[in-house]
Amino acid sequence: MIEPLERAVKELKRLPGVGQKSAERLIFHLLTRDEEEVDRLSQAIKDLSTRVNRCKVCGNFSTGDKCDICSDSQRDRSKICVVSRPWDITKIESTQKYDGLYHVLGGLINPIEDVAPGDLSIGKLINRAKSEEVGEVILALEPKTEGESTSMFLVKKLRPLGVEISQIAQGIPVGRDLEFTDKATLGKAFEGRRDI
């Protein structure tokens, strides 16, 4: 294989879920496309490293210093939803069920992978939560061990500030049969039952 193809294979194989076969398939596809289309893809990828920053307030993806959500005067500034990664925001926004602000921790406390509270954006969250206008902090971390222990850590830090602290509900996914729901989830669904 000629050098530019070898190199494209090598770089594509670094992507998650892309092996030799699928890298070749992508390249052979691109080789049949016109130059303009290939350049647009190349530029779009380059822009991910050059044009995408993190919001200085909340850590969300942003093209400027402050993200679209933090800049939006329509958002409810009394609520901060805490997520571990910026793409969780995209997911939550897609539900259209939340109109407050966000805070990206940048990970979860994980002693095994050597992630300590100091590695996360926790001090910044505490400072934001101290502000007069903040009334509620909503924890939306992954319902797994690291997410739970990070939530517990945050509760301990936030409790003294007198702010309301909540956690998003765990339960049976919409459309899922009880039969195929794991015990732990079913248990959480019972604990979190609500009057109707």
Add this chain to the structure above:
Amino acid sequence: MIEPLERAVKELKRLPGVGQKSAERLIFHLLTRDEEEVDRLSQAIKDLSTRVNRCKVCGNFSTGDKCDICSDSQRDRSKICVVSRPWDITKIESTQKYDGLYHVLGGLINPIEDVAPGDLSIGKLINRAKSEEVGEVILALEPKTEGESTSMFLVKKLRPLGVEISQIAQGIPVGRDLEFTDKATLGKAFEGRRDI
């Protein structure tokens, strides 16, 4: 989603087998990589349109006017293997069973998709086959209807030149059980049986 992310999703979704979810997954992965790695991928993709040409002799991928195989004085110039697409060459080369030259047709005759003999690099093949030094033309086209009819067309054109014409063998794939081999392939395997 901010504009650079939206645009990267849009461009990635043009690739075969990449939907919204996998485009997002690739982008979120790239956003965690350092700038240098993202730029290398972007450049490798750009090079596919700017640095990869077609060999003026055989139609193979090449960085110059003539591909590595046509330029290689060690290759057997008495044989030309005819393939439909340049990536078939990569596949055949990987077998290390062939040391001759190639010719890329650029497709197969297909009346339904409006591909006529004039759309393929057939005149060029005939001219090459007329050369004194060429003794054999090997047809390695896909064993499906369009491949068979294109092979038949080429045989008709090449026969008058007095060159030997052969076709790569069809039969049972290595490691495959007879039980799971389709009738047509098994029939070809019988027709093509050899003394041992």
